[in-house]
Amino acid sequence: xxxxxxxxxxQILALLGPLQGVARRLTCNDTEAEDLVAETxxxxxxxxxxxxxxxxxxxxxxxxxxxxxxxxxxxxxxxxKTESLDCDETDENEAYFSVFEQVHQPFLLWFGNPEQEFxxxxxxxxxxxxxxxxxxxxRIVVILSDLEEFSYAEIATTLDVPIGTVRSRLARAxxxxxxxxxxxxxxxxxxxxxxxxNDATPNAQSGERSTAPSPRKL
Amino acid sequence: MSNKPIDCExxxxxVYEYLDHELGHHDHEAMQQHLSICKSCFSRVEFEQRLKxxxxxxxxxxxxxxxxxxxxxxxxxx
Numbered sequence: 001x002x003x004x005x006x007x008x009x010x011q012i013l014a015l016l017g018p019l020q021g022v023a024r025r026l027t028c029n030d031t032e033a034e035d036l037v038a039e040t041x042x043x044x045x046x047x048x049x050x051x052x053x054x055x056x057x058x059x060x061x062x063x064x065x066x067x068x069x070x071x072x073x074x075x076x077x078x079x080x081k082t083e084s085l086d087c088d089e090t091d092e093n094e095a096y097f098s099v100f101e102q103v104h105q106p107f108l109l110w111f112g113n114p115e116q117e118f119x120x121x122x123x124x125x126x127x128x129x130x131x132x133x134x135x136x137x138x139r140i141v142v143i144l145s146d147l148e149e150f151s152y153a154e155i156a157t158t159l160d161v162p163i164g165t166v167r168s169r170l171a172r173a174x175x176x177x178x179x180x181x182x183x184x185x186x187x188x189x190x191x192x193x194x195x196x197x198n199d200a201t202p203n204a205q206s207g208e209r210s211t212a213p214s215p216r217k218l
Numbered sequence: 219m220s221n222k223p224i225d226c227e228x229x230x231x232x233v234y235e236y237l238d239h240e241l242g243h244h245d246h247e248a249m250q251q252h253l254s255i256c257k258s259c260f261s262r263v264e265f266e267q268r269l270k271x272x273x274x275x276x277x278x279x280x281x282x283x284x285x286x287x288x289x290x291x292x293x294x295x296x
Contacts, residue, residue, distance in 0.1 A: 012289065142273065
């Protein structure tokens with residue numbers, strides 16, 4: 001079916017920011033992200049007949065982005081990462097993790113609100129780092145769901161997986177993300193004492209983190 | 219018609235689908251009813267909601283000038 005060239009251009013330009021944002025988070029490299037976006041737009045134009053309707057443009061375009069990223073990885077010989085992106089839930093047995101369950105203290109209400117305090121201390125760079133550390137098959141579902149606000153059905157179309165897989169993969173991805181954030185927070189907690197003593201760490205010098213998160217003390 | 223009440227175990231299984239607006243109407247209402255009477259589950263949902271919003275804050279709305287110029291150039295050639 002496809003759409004007119006005019007509609008194609010309008011949609012591409014409207015989605016260019018998110019497209020580049022997702023590409024940057026997948027590649028973790030600005031130059032590679034620009035190349036990925038350019039390749040995606042070129043492939044999309046060539047595959048315009050496969051677009052079913054204008055309403056499906058976003059998931060269709062991001063599907064091409066994801067497929068282009070996978071084929072680029074394969075071409076680059078990055079086998080382990082490619083396998084993880086195509087992963088058939090090999091980490092199914094990984095233990096579920098929740099920061100809330102680590103910090104919540106229902107019987108110490110007068111002591112404050114440790115889970116909210118954890119979030120208050122969470123910086124953008126903490127989230128950036130944790131998200132970049134996730135394996136690609138986890139990272140992409142968090143990006144599509146939480147950043148781009150795709151529905152589960154749209155994610156299923158974009159990644160070409162059943163909707164049940166989206167649901168379970170997203171739950172595991174969020175669990176893995178929280179585990180990484182928790183580990184980072186613990187590291188900051190340990191380093192934070194040293195930073196306060198000698199004021200020598202980059203964070204302490206720049207004043208970016210006035211109080212290092214120390215969940216054990218919350 | 220009132221919904222069948224759900225317990226904490228059921229509520230916790232549905233937290234993400236609730237926050238992602240992926241629950242059906244009756245399940246959504248049952249979840250809301252549970253949250254209105256269970257402080258622990260309410261706190262959990264509140265935590266997950268705030269974390270989700272923080273992750274959403276990472277979204278990039280605008281392309282860089284170089285990416286924008288490159289794509290516009292590409293589009294001219296199609």
